[in-house]
Amino acid sequence: MLRIHGIPRSRAFRCIWAAEEAGLPYEVVPIGFASGFKLERPLAINPNNKIPALEDGDLVLFESLAINLHIAKKAGAPLMPSGDDESRVLQWTLWTATEVEAHVLRWGYNTYLKPPAERVPAEASAGKEALDLRLAVLEGELAKRPFLLGEAFTIADLNLACVLYAARANGYDLARFPKVVAWIDACLDRPAARRARALREG
Numbered sequence: 744m745l746r747i748h749g750i751p752r753s754r755a756f757r758c759i760w761a762a763e764e765a766g767l768p769y770e771v772v773p774i775g776f777a778s779g780f781k782l783e784r785p786l787a788i789n790p791n792n793k794i795p796a797l798e799d800g801d802l803v804l805f806e807s808l809a810i811n812l813h814i815a816k817k818a819g820a821p822l823m824p825s826g827d828d829e830s831r832v833l834q835w836t837l838w839t840a841t842e843v844e845a846h847v848l849r850w851g852y853n854t855y856l857k858p859p860a861e862r863v864p865a866e867a868s869a870g871k872e873a874l875d876l877r878l879a880v881l882e883g884e885l886a887k888r889p890f891l892l893g894e895a896f897t898i899a900d901l902n903l904a905c906v907l908y909a910a911r912a913n914g915y916d917l918a919r920f921p922k923v924v925a926w927i928d929a930c931l932d933r934p935a936a937r938r939a940r941a942l943r944e945g
């Protein structure tokens with residue numbers, strides 16, 4: 744049984760969605776926030792004291808996207824393909840972590856996450872400008888195939904879509920990127936995504 748520490752209204756959502764896609768049994772061990780996005784109590788199994796963290800038997804992991812790679816590996820193809828496609832999954836996941844997420848957060852903190860008085864519009868604009876450059880790359884790739892690797896949804900799609908999810912849900916202007924919109928909506932409309940979203944949005 745996978746034990747996902749966190750709450751659906753956190754990055755633990757990503758791992759809940761992955762567990763749902765993998766069809767693996769899991770439980771959510773709830774730990775949420777006090778004020779200011781700090782955890783309500785220490786989470787000793789993660790040396791970073793952040794959520795999510797995963798327990799899978801004796802294995803303990805942190806980093807939501809790495810947890811998702813582990814979950815997908817347990818499920819195998821098509822969620823985690825092998826050979827060169829596994830390398831492509833790693834490429835897109837690292838691209839998500841290093842090229843995309845910081846800009847999503849820069850925009851998000853200064854648009855809807857921080858209290859209004861603390862938001863800096865110039866920071867939101869800078870985040871959007873940088874994210875739009877990456878979305879243009881994504882738009883070009885999704886013009887060639889429906890999912891990141893080809894015809895099939897993989898954990899690479901999940902890892903990127905779950906990072907873009909909150910921006911999509913909070914009014915990020917994607918009008919210039921119709922392929923991205925169609926792709927993210929297809930990802931978020933999957934039965935497993937709907938089950939995970941029901942826990943978060945319900």
Ligand SMILES: N[C@@H](CCC(=O)N[C@@H](CS)C(=O)NCC(=O)O)C(=O)O
Nearest residue numbers: 753754780781782793794795806807
């Ligand atoms: N890169 C980490 C980030 C984890 C993270 O920042 N989690 C937030 C909640 S979504 C957290 O635990 N915040 C509490 C804190 O920073 O004290 C991941 O993807 O797992």
